[in-house]
Amino acid sequence: MQAGQIPVVVLAGFLGSGKTTLLNHLLHHSGGSRIGAVVNDFGAIEIDAMAVAGALGDSTVSLGNGCLCCAVDASELDEYLERLAQPSAGIDVIVIEASGLAEPQELVRMVLASEHPRIVYGGLVEVVDAAEFDGTRAKHPEIERHLALADLVVVNKADRAADGERVLRVVRELADRAAVVPASYGRIDPEFLFDCRPSEERIGQLSFDDLHRHDEGDRQSHDDHLHSAYDSLSFSSEVPIGPRRLMDFLDSRPEGLYRIKGYVDFGVQDSVNRYAVHAVGRFLRFYPEPWARAEARLTQLVLIGSGIDTAALAKELEACKEDAPHADEHSMWGVLRYVQEPSPEG
Structure with a gap:
């Protein structure tokens, strides 16, 4: 994308699917990228887990890892996108966590309708609870429409589903051509959604090294590193x-x-x-x-x-x-x- 543009990723899913857990995971494993997190259900965010450093204004907190988090409703979305897109905020990517009852296409439409020159839509990620998938589908048949709209589907709690492989097959059928990623505890590779900036200076427009580098000083071991699974x-x-x-x-x-x-x-x-x-x-x-x-x-x-x-x-x-x-x-x-x-x- 053009220099200075900020991708906006919409993170959706029904209540209990694990959106907040996934968002917390992204915030903790941003790889040096500064994330602007826009959240409907602010009370559901694990504030302690995100190591809040202090308030930066109404409904906005600064997180210990350099990320920002905003609590908004749909009518305020454009205002907060504009705030996070200011160069002074230093944001690399914005993730909008939709309410568990929100219609994701509405948030997508609002992002696409933004006239801010630095805002660019970055895709819809739908989170599915594998363990409760059948019950959710019966209670909320609109999940089929949501899956058909998604660009990436995270089948969360795959380790807890009675028949995880069957759930994956069904989700893949419903998700059309969207990529379907199984996950536990919302742990997916942030590189699926955005570029992780290396902490050191690098020369050139694109580095391939960060996909394979596991320095001894890394906080995660090679076995724990997310890239080792892909x-x-x-x-x-x-x-x-x-x-x-x-x-x-x-x-x-x-x-x-x-x-x-x-x-x-x-x-x-x-x-x-x-x-x-x-x-x-x-x-x-x-x-x-x-x-x-x-x-x-x-x-x-x-x-x-x-x-x-x-x-x-x-x-x-x-x-x-x-x-x-x-x-x-x-x-x-x-x-x-x-x-x-x-x-x-x-």
């Missing part, structure tokens, strides 16, 4: 990528592929811009941004998932290379469908 693929190419070939690849990506991030060089199809790509589950956005003068023109991508065939995916990406001698005015249409129109202020 597969990742780093892809780099000096040859431009064909837009149609890449869209065919993205349209057919496997269900276990949860996250794609990086930059794409489309060569002569757009010689002015590189395209930042951000995919969470089935959510996909491209963000064109001008090439810097004298910058090496590379495609650099990171793919993260579970049970994915990294060798096969690498082969498919290799097949996306296309050093076309002339531009085809129609070739970028598929990509441009996923480019968010700039706001009037932008």
